[in-house]
């Protein structure tokens with residue numbers, strides 16, 4: 001399990017004195033490292049898009065911008081975030097199962113690179129919004145399904161993409177009306193077997209090759225990704241060496257065809273950001289109820305969000321800051337007023353005391369963007385980043401209570 005603290009030599013207690021808890025701490029070093037790791041495993045002739053849904057903090061977006069990544073956005077809000085972060089329009093791809101008029105118009109006004117289309121309605125909405133020649137990719141929902149994805153988004157009946165057998169009829173129907181010059185596939189998230197990602201990439205290349213005559217020109221192939229990050233017990237990290245070798249072999253075999261396609265994309269959100277942040281919380285209460293020990297923290301479901309429900313097994317990346325000699329079975333909970341606010345079910349946990357600090361690792365992805373921060377009138381924690389030289393920068397202020405409900409009504 002990733003744990004950036006020893007690498008950085010940062011004094012968490014000191015940071016907490018200044019910013020209090022709960023608090024997100026990001027490691028610039030770790031995020032930069034993940035970019036290098038993932039880019040190192042992908043074929044040199046491909047480009048990487050950062051999926052903004054994983055983490056939309058402007059500081060984080062800026063790190064990916066500086067590293068030269070493209071950006072995959074899935075709503076008008078995400079599109080606005082990347083425009084605000086000064087991301088160049090020719091590095092922005094707009095996706096999402098059905099795009100709003102506002103998202104399409106903002107994309108057109110800013111001249112973004114590409115639209116990933118997921119249905120005939122989606123295609124019509126984009127086509128009718130502009131007389132310009134926009135770049136359009138069709139998202140394919142393949143007939144085959146990967147065995148191992150935790151979050152399947154392809155190969156199954158779904159709201160995403162267009163079923164494989166309907167893709168070519170759709171392209172034929174719209175030929176000479178719109179500029180369909182790309183294909184896209186995103187089969188799922190959290191793949192831990194590199195073979196699944198290689199299989200998906202191979203499928204899209206072969207599908208494109210087989211149907212190449214249907215296109216005036218095929219400029220964009222987006223293979224998606226789903227690069228997994230272990231979050232629970234028993235999940236093995238994705239083997240980047242197998243991924244690298246498999247993708248390199250595939251790209252070598254298909255070199256002639258792939259050379260004719262201008263841009264080859266992969267997408268990632270989780271792999272790039274998950275390990276880049278920890279959540280620091282404080283023990284507020286320790287109590288015993290009907291024979292069980294409960295440790296109540298000042299963070300929980302309101303900051304950890306959907307992570308709490310996705311995993312059938314308990315998360316394994318929670319630990320106190322200090323070392324302890326004694327452990328006992330305990331249930332870790334948040335402080336919101338709901339019985340579903342369980343962070344960790346009964347496990348042997350160090351015998352912490354009130355006010356001790358507890359760290360939750362791997363919270364850089366789908367945590368700040370996928371949490372009910374305002375539940376029970378709570379607000380979002382501040383976010384700080386430790387840069388390469390050890391400086392601590394405030395990158396998001398603590399949310400105010402006035403923002404935690406629909407204020408404004410008098």
Ligand SMILES: Cc1ncc(COP(=O)(O)O)c(C=O)c1O
Pocket residue numbers: 051054072095153186188189190224225226227267268269270271
């Ligand atoms: C279309 C698309 N691209 C990229 C991603 C990012 O996935 P991950 O964060 O697992 O890399 C998602 C996640 O749901 C997605 O739906």
